[in-house]
Amino acid sequence: MRTLSHSPAPSTDRSHRLHDAKARRVKVLVTGAAGLVGGEVCARLLAHGHEVTGLVHRNPDVRANDGAAVEIPTVKGDVSQARLGLSHDTFAGVAEAHDLVVHCAASVRFDLEEEDYRATNVDGVRHALELAEAGGMGFLHVSTAYVCGTRDGPIMEDAPLPDSGFANGYEASKAAGERLVRQSTARWAIARPSIVVGAHEDGAIRQFDTTYAAFKLIAEGRVRHMPARPGATLDFVPIDHVAAGIVALAERMEVAAGGTYHLVSGQPLPVERFTGAIGAHPQFHEPELVAPDRFDPALLPALERRLFKRVAGLYASYFQRDPHFSDTRFREVTGLECPVTGEDYIRRLIDHCIAVGFLADA
Numbered sequence: 158m159r160t161l162s163h164s165p166a167p168s169t170d171r172s173h174r175l176h177d178a179k180a181r182r183v184k185v186l187v188t189g190a191a192g193l194v195g196g197e198v199c200a201r202l203l204a205h206g207h208e209v210t211g212l213v214h215r216n217p218d219v220r221a222n223d224g225a226a227v228e229i230p231t232v233k234g235d236v237s238q239a240r241l242g243l244s245h246d247t248f249a250g251v252a253e254a255h256d257l258v259v260h261c262a263a264s265v266r267f268d269l270e271e272e273d274y275r276a277t278n279v280d281g282v283r284h285a286l287e288l289a290e291a292g293g294m295g296f297l298h299v300s301t302a303y304v305c306g307t308r309d310g311p312i313m314e315d316a317p318l319p320d321s322g323f324a325n326g327y328e329a330s331k332a333a334g335e336r337l338v339r340q341s342t343a344r345w346a347i348a349r350p351s352i353v354v355g356a357h358e359d360g361a362i363r364q365f366d367t368t369y370a371a372f373k374l375i376a377e378g379r380v381r382h383m384p385a386r387p388g389a390t391l392d393f394v395p396i397d398h399v400a401a402g403i404v405a406l407a408e409r410m411e412v413a414a415g416g417t418y419h420l421v422s423g424q425p426l427p428v429e430r431f432t433g434a435i436g437a438h439p440q441f442h443e444p445e446l447v448a449p450d451r452f453d454p455a456l457l458p459a460l461e462r463r464l465f466k467r468v469a470g471l472y473a474s475y476f477q478r479d480p481h482f483s484d485t486r487f488r489e490v491t492g493l494e495c496p497v498t499g500e501d502y503i504r505r506l507i508d509h510c511i512a513v514g515f516l517a518d519a
Contacts, residue, residue: 185259186210186255187259188260195211196227201404202259224363259299263299274326296344298334305480307323308322314487318332349482351482390427431503
């Protein structure tokens, strides 16, 4: 198999930069293939004619965002374990059989202990990189735009990683994983989605993760108060834009290698417009936004206090930031741009939640 050497930066030649690798069949291993983003990435890679293998853990089912089964071979493994939990022979065979690792496997929860984050989001990256290095494979790492921590204002794709100032263990662990990628001898690129939610056209999403759990508590009025800083914004990005972006980078690794790419809306939505879209539905509750220096969770009613601590409070820091993520490099390399989001998009997300019974109808 051809060894992929590291390239320090994307090309500036537009014809080369927008080179489309669909015609060249690539053998791709996707870790976290049964996950929300991983499954949709597998479906799109397969639709583009690539050979795709999924690394799965407890859940063996690989599905696209619309719920359709993705018929690909899978390997059962565990990124937290040395050799991904595979035998020596299987590890060597997987390394030899593929050209590229798309590393989607990660824990996206905000309530884990440090050792749990390290096992999956740091050691998991290390073990996946060892596979890529063993096989001379490229390595496309899926991180998060929020490795910027609590910084506000313009966040450039090539901005240095902060050493501190993260809002939670998830962000810190993803930053640690990125550092490992940058130190690797593999030919790497880093994709950074922001807050991944439903598809742009209709808001559809295959599974409702903890972000949606917090949204549900707020909409149903079980959490009625949120600490929010004036001017804070949220960057919600459609899952279809994220998956399309990951596939585009995978197909352009020759020019994407050595770069970091924001897969974001680039259209920060003021927090009060987000909560206002919730309150526009008569059956939902618009939370009271409280200045952080005046917010004391100990003063909340007992049930709301417990729910805030267990779920909604884990996302409170996102109501207190105003990052503006640049995706200039991503657009130059892939030719893709996120479609218009905003309040109409939020309404489509809510409408989908109602249509499938996740939220109550009027």
